[in-house]
Amino acid sequence: MAAIIEVDHLSKQYADGPKALDDVSLSIDEGEIVALLGPNGAGKTTMISIVCGLVVPTGGTVRVGGHDIRSDWRAARKLIGLVPQEITLEPFETVMNCARFTRGLYGAPPDDAYLEKVLRSLSLWDKRDAQTRALSGGMKRRVLIAKALSHNPQVLFLDEPTAGVDVALRREMWQVVDQLRRDGVTIILTTHYLEEAEEMADRIGVINRGKLLLMKPTAELMGEFGKKHLTVELSERMAICPPELSERGITLSEDGLRLGYDYDTRSDRTGIAHLLAELARLGIAVRDVSTKQSSLEEVFMSLVSNEEEGAA
Amino acid sequence: MINTGAIRAIFHHEMSRFFRTIWQSIASPVLSTVLYFVVFGAAIGGRIQSVEGISYGAFIVPGLMMLTVLQQSVSNGSFGIYFPKFSGTIYEYLVAPAGWIEVTVGFVGAAASKAILIAFLILITSFFFVGVHIAHPFWMLAFLFLTAFAFSLLGFIIGLWAKNFEQLQIVPMMVITPLVFLGGAFYSASMLPPFWEAVAKLNPVLYLISGFRWAFFDMADVPVGLSLFAVALMIAVCMFTIRWIFLTGWRLRE
Numbered sequence: 001m002a003a004i005i006e007v008d009h010l011s012k013q014y015a016d017g018p019k020a021l022d023d024v025s026l027s028i029d030e031g032e033i034v035a036l037l038g039p040n041g042a043g044k045t046t047m048i049s050i051v052c053g054l055v056v057p058t059g060g061t062v063r064v065g066g067h068d069i070r071s072d073w074r075a076a077r078k079l080i081g082l083v084p085q086e087i088t089l090e091p092f093e094t095v096m097n098c099a100r101f102t103r104g105l106y107g108a109p110p111d112d113a114y115l116e117k118v119l120r121s122l123s124l125w126d127k128r129d130a131q132t133r134a135l136s137g138g139m140k141r142r143v144l145i146a147k148a149l150s151h152n153p154q155v156l157f158l159d160e161p162t163a164g165v166d167v168a169l170r171r172e173m174w175q176v177v178d179q180l181r182r183d184g185v186t187i188i189l190t191t192h193y194l195e196e197a198e199e200m201a202d203r204i205g206v207i208n209r210g211k212l213l214l215m216k217p218t219a220e221l222m223g224e225f226g227k228k229h230l231t232v233e234l235s236e237r238m239a240i241c242p243p244e245l246s247e248r249g250i251t252l253s254e255d256g257l258r259l260g261y262d263y264d265t266r267s268d269r270t271g272i273a274h275l276l277a278e279l280a281r282l283g284i285a286v287r288d289v290s291t292k293q294s295s296l297e298e299v300f301m302s303l304v305s306n307e308e309e310g311a312a
Numbered sequence: 313m314i315n316t317g318a319i320r321a322i323f324h325h326e327m328s329r330f331f332r333t334i335w336q337s338i339a340s341p342v343l344s345t346v347l348y349f350v351v352f353g354a355a356i357g358g359r360i361q362s363v364e365g366i367s368y369g370a371f372i373v374p375g376l377m378m379l380t381v382l383q384q385s386v387s388n389g390s391f392g393i394y395f396p397k398f399s400g401t402i403y404e405y406l407v408a409p410a411g412w413i414e415v416t417v418g419f420v421g422a423a424a425s426k427a428i429l430i431a432f433l434i435l436i437t438s439f440f441f442v443g444v445h446i447a448h449p450f451w452m453l454a455f456l457f458l459t460a461f462a463f464s465l466l467g468f469i470i471g472l473w474a475k476n477f478e479q480l481q482i483v484p485m486m487v488i489t490p491l492v493f494l495g496g497a498f499y500s501a502s503m504l505p506p507f508w509e510a511v512a513k514l515n516p517v518l519y520l521i522s523g524f525r526w527a528f529f530d531m532a533d534v535p536v537g538l539s540l541f542a543v544a545l546m547i548a549v550c551m552f553t554i555r556w557i558f559l560t561g562w563r564l565r566e
Contacts, residue, residue, distance in 0.1 A: 052407045054565060074315070077409040088400030092332070104321025105408040147404075 001029040004079075004155055004186050005051065010060035012046050012210075020046040022210040023060070028203075030154070033177070033187045035201035035218075037194065043210040044190040045085065048157050052082045065154060078106060081148030085159040087140045091133035095124055095143055098132060099150040106151035118149050121179060138169040145176060149185075156180065158189035162196060174199055194293075198222055206303060213303045223264065229292045230272060232259040235285035244278055265293075318410035322418025323425075326392050330426050337426065338433060341380050345434045348376055349441040352498060363500055366529050369442035374525040375497030376438070377431045378459065382492050382517065384430050385460050386484045388423035389467025394480050397471070397564075406565065412558030416468060416551075423464035428456060444528065451536075452527035458543045459520050463488075465550035472557050472564060491517040496525075501533035516542055 005028040012021040021043045028034050036044045049055040051062050053073060062069045067076035089098060099115045119125045122142045127135060132143055141161065148156055158177070162170040177200050180187060191197055197204050198218055205215040214221070234257050241252035241259070248271065251260045259279075263270040279286060330337055353369035360368040396402040405415050438444055446452050467484075474480040495517030501509050512518055513534065523539025526532035532539070557564060 054403060054406055056561070074313070074409040074411075077407060080407070082403070082407050084400075084403055086400055088403065090395075090399060090401055092329075097328070101321055101325050102404060102408075104324070105318050105404060105410060107315040107317035107409060109317070 001031060003027045004030045004065055005188070006061075006063040007047075007051070008061045008063075010047070010050065010062060011058050012043075012050060012055060013058045019210045021050070021057070024207075024210075024212045025060075026205060026212060026215055028186060028188060030186055031181075031184050032203065033181055033189070033201050034203045034205060034215075035197035036188065036190045036205045036207055037192070037197055038190070038207035039192070042207045044207055045159055046210075047207070048082070048159050048188070048190065052080055052157060053077055078151070079154045081151070081153035081156045083141075083144045083148045083156070083158045083161060085163060087137065087144065089132040089140055089143060092131055094129050094131055095119065095135070095146070096128040098143055099146050102147040103150040108151040114152065115146075115150060118146050121183075122146050122176060137165065138172060141165070141169075141173070142176065149180075153185070155186045155188065158187060160190050160192070162191065162193070170196070208303070227262050227293075228265050230261040230263060230275070231290050231292070232261070232275075232279070232286055233257065233288040233290075234259065235287045238284070242282055242284075244282065245275075248275065248278075250275065315408075315410045315414050318408060318414040319418045319421070322405075322415065323422045326388075326419060326422030327425065330388075330422070338430065341384065341430045342433055342437055345376055345380065345437050346441075348372070349438065353441055363503070364529075364531055366531075367442060370444050371500075371525075371529070372498050373435070373438045373442065373444050374528045375521055377434050377456070378495075378517075378521045378524050379492050379497050380434055381427045381431045381456065381460050382463050382488055382520075383484065384427035385423055385463035386467035386470065386488050388426050389420055389464035390471035390474065390480055390484070391467075392419045392423055393468055393471035394474050394477075397474075398477075402564070412555055415558070416465070416554050420461065420464040420468050423467060424457070424460035427460045427464065431456060431460070446528050447530040448527045452524065455520070455524045455527055455539070455543070458540075458547070459524070462520075462543050462546040462550065465547060465554065469550060469553055469557070472554070475563070491515055492521075494518075496521050496533060500531075516546065519543075 005026075007024060007026045010021055010024045011019065013019050024043075024047065036047065038044045046055060050057045051064065051069060053069060053076075062076075064076040065079045067073075067079070069076045093101070096112075096115065096119070099118065100110065100112075103111070103115065116125065119128055122145060124139065124142055124146055127139060132140060135143065145156075145158075145161075161173050161177070165173070174196070177187060177189070181200075187200075189197075189200065201218050203215060204218050204221050206213045216224070237256040238252060239256060241250065245259065249261065252258070253260065261271070261275060263272065276286075349369065349372075352372055356368070362368065363371045396405065435444070470483045471480065494512065495515045496512065501512045501518060501522070504512055519534055519539045519542035522533040523536055523543070526536050526539070556562075
């Protein structure tokens with residue numbers, strides 16, 4: 001698959017601030033869905049803004065579909081659709097007119113049949129004559145996507161598409177992205193949520209303090225960092241962890257009331273069934289069982305500490 | 313290559329907004345003009361028989377048209393670009409394959425068109441009150457179009473510069489309106505004492521009104537060539553400033 005976005009040694013240094021992007025290089029193939037993960041201020045939005053033309057880089061190059069975003073910006077921008085983080089719509093404009101306007105801005109000839117297809121795919125066709133101010137938050141976000149798709153772009157940037165939305169709407173957004181994936185659109189999205197990246201992306205990039213710490217296929221990254229921790233609360237205090245359990249990597253808490261076990265959700269055998277059977281065989285009474293997935297924060301801590309160790 | 317589709321889209325978008333509120337857009341300037349005719353034409357004009365052989369009621373028609381064109385151009389030009397900044401939709405213009413020239417022509421073309429449309433309505437309204445003869449129709453149109461374009465460009469710069477609605481209002485209110493009133497909208501500069509006539513000629517708006525009045529009555533306070541030069545210079549300076557703003561991103565990408 002050919003690369004549609006090539007970022008080479010990209011940097012952005014604001015005049016009176018820290019380096020927002022520091023020598024970032026990456027390549028994204030056609031039809032791929034890439035999630036950029038990172039905390040606030042990591043540089044995710046700066047990177048998207050540079051590719052889309054909102055921010056001027058201080059170093060490096062970006063090519064979209066082979067077109068340099070600075071020397072051949074018109075051709076590059078025609079290939080891009082951007083869904084911003086904030087919901088920004090003209091309140092008195094109708095949904096259909098919003099889409100028509102954006103299509104016109106990109107120099108595409110009027111094509112209401114295509115726009116109908118886009119609005120239908122986003123479940124907005126029934127609302128085509130409604131003013132945007134009358135729509136719910138979820139619908140407004142879909143209008144932004146419709147606008148971004150109105151000129152039939154090859155690359156779609158979604159800047160935190162589920163920031164501040166409820167669980168139902170987040171699921172709905174995932175379905176929209178899944179539909180776009182089936183339509184062959186290349187998607188680059190930013191998010192805080194590991195779960196979201198895991199659900200949607202083919203590859204995940206982690207950005208922190210302007211640096212791209214890694215870029216890996218989702219399955220590989222989740223295998224590496226997507227551990228779960230099982231906690232077994234015991235009915236009675238234990239003095240030591242039985243050898244049958246410690247051999248399996250199970251640890252006993254200092255107060256002797258909890259057993260802990262790390263496992264990989266993606267492996268065929270997590271070992272949980274075996275553990276519970278072993279507890280029954282040893283006659284250890286269990287009061288409660290809970291699991292916790294390693295959070296993005298923990299992934300970050302792991303990556304950052306690795307980075308610092310490497311630097312030392 | 314210029315993205316003409318973007319110019320069309322912005323122009324159409326802005327004109328749609330105008331036509332959505334067509335009655336408010338038209339009623340206010342037309343009512344103001346009627347009042348000007350009643351106050352200046354009937355009440356005061358009865359005491360000023362004529363200005364250089366032209367009835368006072370007819371004499372103020374070009375000034376009234378210019379007053380409206382300048383106010384409407386600045387107001388429409390500034391609001392047109394300020395509103396996307398205010399609502400956050402400005403990002404659309406900045407990420408589209410459209411340069412400063414397309415965005416400017418789209419917004420400014422729409423602002424100037426609205427002002428010209430209202431100016432024609434005022435001209436039509438004036439026919440109900442006074443007899444107006446246009447000596448140089450082509451030049452009347454030329455001055456009207458150029459002035460509307462020049463002041464829409466100025467309004468566009470104000471809209472780019474403004475950070476809030478107060479700033480958006482202050483330049484038209486504190487600078488443009490006084491310049492128009494002191495620029496000979498309701499009198500000829502030759503009616504002033506020599507010192508104040510010299511001071512009045514420092515006002516760039518006087519050159520526009522004078523040229524426009526010449527197109528109507530074949531009489532001017534300053535040479536017509538100077539009037540044309542003044543409007544051309546203003547267009548050039550405004551275009552240069554807008555280009556600089558878009559290239560540097562000042563107040564646009566902050």
